[in-house]
Amino acid sequence: MTCFCYTKPTVPLLDLFVARSKILSSVKPVRGEHLVALEQASGRVLARDLAARIDMPGVDNSAMDGFALRVEEIGESGLPVVLRVPAGAHVSTLSEGGCARIFTGAPVPSGANCVVPQERTRLDDAGRVYVDGEARPGANIRRRGEEYREGDTLLTAGWTLDAAALALLASQGIAEVPVLPRLKVALISTGDELIEPGESFAPGQVYDSNRVILKALLEQLDCDVFDLGILADDPDALREAFIAARDGTNLVVCTGGVSVGEEDHVRPVLDELGELSFHGVAIKPGKPFAFGYLDNGSPEGVPLIGLPGNPVASLVGWQLLARPFVQGCQGREVPPLQQFAVRAGFSRRASPGRRELLRVVLDWSGSQPVARLAGGQGSHMLRAASQAHGYLMMAADIDVEEGDEYPYLPAGQFDA
Numbered sequence: 074m075t076c077f078c079y080t081k082p083t084v085p086l087l088d089l090f091v092a093r094s095k096i097l098s099s100v101k102p103v104r105g106e107h108l109v110a111l112e113q114a115s116g117r118v119l120a121r122d123l124a125a126r127i128d129m130p131g132v133d134n135s136a137m138d139g140f141a142l143r144v145e146e147i148g149e150s151g152l153p154v155v156l157r158v159p160a161g162a163h164v165s166t167l168s169e170g171g172c173a174r175i176f177t178g179a180p181v182p183s184g185a186n187c188v189v190p191q192e193r194t195r196l197d198d199a200g201r202v203y204v205d206g207e208a209r210p211g212a213n214i215r216r217r218g219e220e221y222r223e224g225d226t227l228l229t230a231g232w233t234l235d236a237a238a239l240a241l242l243a244s245q246g247i248a249e250v251p252v253l254p255r256l257k258v259a260l261i262s263t264g265d266e267l268i269e270p271g272e273s274f275a276p277g278q279v280y281d282s283n284r285v286i287l288k289a290l291l292e293q294l295d296c297d298v299f300d301l302g303i304l305a306d307d308p309d310a311l312r313e314a315f316i317a318a319r320d321g322t323n324l325v326v327c328t329g330g331v332s333v334g335e336e337d338h339v340r341p342v343l344d345e346l347g348e349l350s351f352h353g354v355a356i357k358p359g360k361p362f363a364f365g366y367l368d369n370g371s372p373e374g375v376p377l378i379g380l381p382g383n384p385v386a387s388l389v390g391w392q393l394l395a396r397p398f399v400q401g402c403q404g405r406e407v408p409p410l411q412q413f414a415v416r417a418g419f420s421r422r423a424s425p426g427r428r429e430l431l432r433v434v435l436d437w438s439g440s441q442p443v444a445r446l447a448g449g450q451g452s453h454m455l456r457a458a459s460q461a462h463g464y465l466m467m468a469a470d471i472d473v474e475e476g477d478e479y480p481y482l483p484a485g486q487f488d489a
């Protein structure tokens with residue numbers, strides 16, 4: 074008699090932080106660099122350290138609209154205005170016994186040692202300036218090079234060129250920036266039940282939500298995404314797609330079909346076309362996360378990340394494991410997980426053998442924030458995930474007690 078035995082030997086699940094260091098130790102940053110125009114550089118990753126070309130500020134200049142003068146010449150009889158210095162003027166010289174009308178950002182004339190804001194001055198009919206209150210040498214003068222000097226490092230290799238970084242480079246007159254190549258990522262959904270948003274729905278079908286958000290998340294990180302669409306639960310289709318995906322890409326990401334049922338083909342096809350590194354992480358949701366390599370003739374192969382099909386498990390697997398791997402491969406610095414202690418506003422039974430990442434909102438109505446469940450916690454329940462401010466991370470096998478503190482992971486850290 075043939076006996077179908079579904080109980081396979083249990084492979085121990087990897088602890089979340091062990092899985093994180095394992096995947097991060099596999100990072101191989103993209104190589105090569107090219108120049109892009111500053112206005113095309115938003116979100117790109119800097120390929121080399123960049124040094125300042127000019128002192129900042131480039132010249133001693135005024136921090137205020139007012140009058141530049143010599144402190145020691147301030148007296149009862151006032152000072153005549155002998156110069157007018159708007160921003161953009163050349164550096165001039167202040168003659169002895171006079172003061173200069175000056176504007177914010179304008180070069181302070183040599184000889185002057187203080188700028189008095191106009192609100193603290195009076196002007197008489199003869200055009201002489203009188204100072205109210207104290208004036209100190211150096212006041213309201215931004216000194217040449219006080220922020221940094223020519224040759225100082227401005228930004229280091231691996232820096233993400235966000236708005237402030239671009240402004241810094243523009244302030245140095247830099248018009249082109251050396252950046253790393255974009256990471257090329259192939260993206261695949263698997264599942265006979267999946268249909269595209271916008272298509273008409275029949276009971277039993279499921280709209281593919283994972284691919285939509287993964288594409289958006291990869292693009293937010295400035296990856297070049299090759300969207301290979303939805304595949305049937307069929308090993309031949311998956312094999313063909315993996316073979317197509319491994320050529321000319323730096324990474325393959327797929328969702329669904331990564332668990333242990335006979336309709337789950339990711340792991341067997343990966344075993345056939347490459348090598349599994351690990352499969353199964355002790356988190357809920359997100360357990361059947363898989364990481365390995367597809368052979369493509371190169372010594373390293375192409376990394377493959379298999380995310381679970383359940384939508385919240387896919388999102389959590391992305392945020393905690395896939396995203397830091399992508400950042401590392403892009404040449405970016407990978408920040409550690411941000412977490413701080415927050416009180417639970419509920420009690421809950423622990424999940425056996427897995428850390429559970431509860432989707433919570435923070436209630437700030439009291440003196441301290443309290444975490445409340447954002448809604449249903451099933452790994453198929455996207456509504457609570459969409460409304461959550463973050464995750465309260467429960468330890469495996471330890472119940473949550475209302476009023477006790479637990480690590481809280483703000484969701485904002487997972488935004489690009």
Ligand SMILES: Nc1nc2c(c(=O)[nH]1)N[C@H]1C(S)=C(S)[C@@H](COP(=O)(O)OP(=O)(O)OC[C@H]3O[C@@H](n4cnc5c(N)ncnc54)[C@H](O)[C@@H]3O)O[C@H]1N2
Nearest residue numbers: 262279281282283284329330331332337360381382383386
């Ligand atoms: N016998 C066992 N069954 C399951 C286990 C297990 O350990 N033993 N693990 C469970 C866990 S945990 C998860 S998570 C899921 C993940 O399974 P798969 O990665 O194989 O995903 P599928 O079976 O293909 O789909 C699961 C679920 O998610 C829906 N889905 C799939 N893809 C998408 C998509 N792109 N967009 C939206 N929804 C998607 C799919 O329709 C299913 O409902 O396995 C458990 N089972």
Ligand code: MOO
Nearest residue numbers: 358359360386452
């Ligand atoms: O990852 Mo699953 O239940 O842990 O969704």
